[in-house]
Amino acid sequence: MSFTDARFDVNLSILFTELPLLDRPAAAAAAGFDAVELWWPWVDDPAPEQSVLDGLRSALESAGTRLVGLNFYAGRLPGPDRGALSVPGAESERFLANLDVAADFAASVGCTALNALYGNRVAGVDPAEQDALALANLATAARAADRVGATLLIEALNAPESPDYPLVSAPAAIDVVNRVNAATGLDNTRFLLDLYHLSMNGEDLAEVVNRYAPLTGHVQIADNPGRGAPGTGSLPLADLLDLLRKAGYAGWTGLEYKPSPAGSAASFDWLR
Template identity: 75%
Template sequence: MGFTDTRFNVNLSILFTELPLLERPAAARAAGFTAVELWWPWVDAPVVGQAELDALRTALNEAGVRLVGLNFYAGQLPGPDRGALSIPGQESERFRANVPVAIEFAKSLGCTSFNALYGNRVEGVDPAEQDRLALENLVYAARAVGEVGGTLLIEALNAPESPKCPLVSAPKAIEIVDAVNAATGLDNARFLMDLYHLSMNGEDLDEVIDRYTAKTAHVQIADNPGRGAPGSGSLDFTALLGRLKKNGYDGWIGLEYKPGNGPSAGAFAWLPAPLRAAH
């Protein structure tokens, strides 16, 4: 596969999970990668102690890998069971409490890209009220991210695996991106184009790339079916990533796939070693 000008990073919340969190950065570096991303690692705690943050920062720095993306708190993933779309009160407060903590941690590592998952519908609460609160929370996050010159990412999930999530198409995610930008005036909300989720939704990936690359600030990949490594399913990543490049995308490609039955280090045979380091 010819990806000579492509920047790949590894998601340490789905790959290398056979290892403790603090060992994953070094494992990614040993596999040849110099950039990583993370879901918020503490699924039950939007705010954690400084010692835990310092330990993860040290692990990343000592491994020599760059953090290029971080999810805001969304509870247990995959899912998500929480996110910006939350009932008023405690859950919404947990999302908001995480925002400054996550930003300060990521900023200390030179990372200014943040994924705010929309979340699941909550039974017994008016959907319109939920969407109002979600937009309010996303606007709050976008303004906070704007203070560090960062980008807020909005991602579409897929309906088969996340049936309670309202954002299960590229147009719907773009609608939220536009709504956040209109509310803040900052123009720092962008689309996170996850080709696996969009494929699971049955969307025309070529059309999505042609229509929405200009509003895209991060791309994630996994093959379909199975959410495995490229080559394990039916998606043509040579063509898809080439189309992204033709449409002007030059950002990160996050590897957010399941490693299969073996150790994660063996899940990168499709990508020649010289192409794994950011360049």
């Protein structure tokens, strides 16, 4: 297995979670990585105190790690709280309250990719109404990202694990990317291509790469089955990343997989 020319970062919301948040950048650096990404780490607080944000920024800087991807607020992940964009109410308000906070923090640490999860379907509410609110909120997110020179990412999840999430295919996510770009005129919204989620949906991964590489702003990987490190499943991840490179993708690839039973620090032997 060869992964030549790929630029890997570590998702500190799924790896090194046995450590406190502020200890994880240093652990990633000790494992050989100088780039990391995060889901919104304060799952109950879209707008934490500045001292809390400063603490994470200091931890990143002290470790010599760069934050290359950050989720906007989406509640507790993994879990059911992915309805930040689905219906008017508290979750949508938290999402909107987080936009400038997350964008400003991203700018302060040089992060230029902000991921907005679409939100779960809510029973009893017209899907068209939910989609209209999602588009409006995502357009607001795209403007917040643009203000700090960042890209807004739209991600497809997988139907078996997220049955209420509407974007469970690459074409569905790309359609939203195009709608947001049309609504804002900014052209700063891109596809987050997660090979694990797309494989769980049964998509032809090579076809997705060849078709959507020009609209891809970030890549995430885990093997399937099991969502473990490359080599623990059957996905041809090295071949797919090579195909992405040949299609022109030169961005980061996030390692978003479950740690080894021996712990997060032992989860990178496949790279060596």
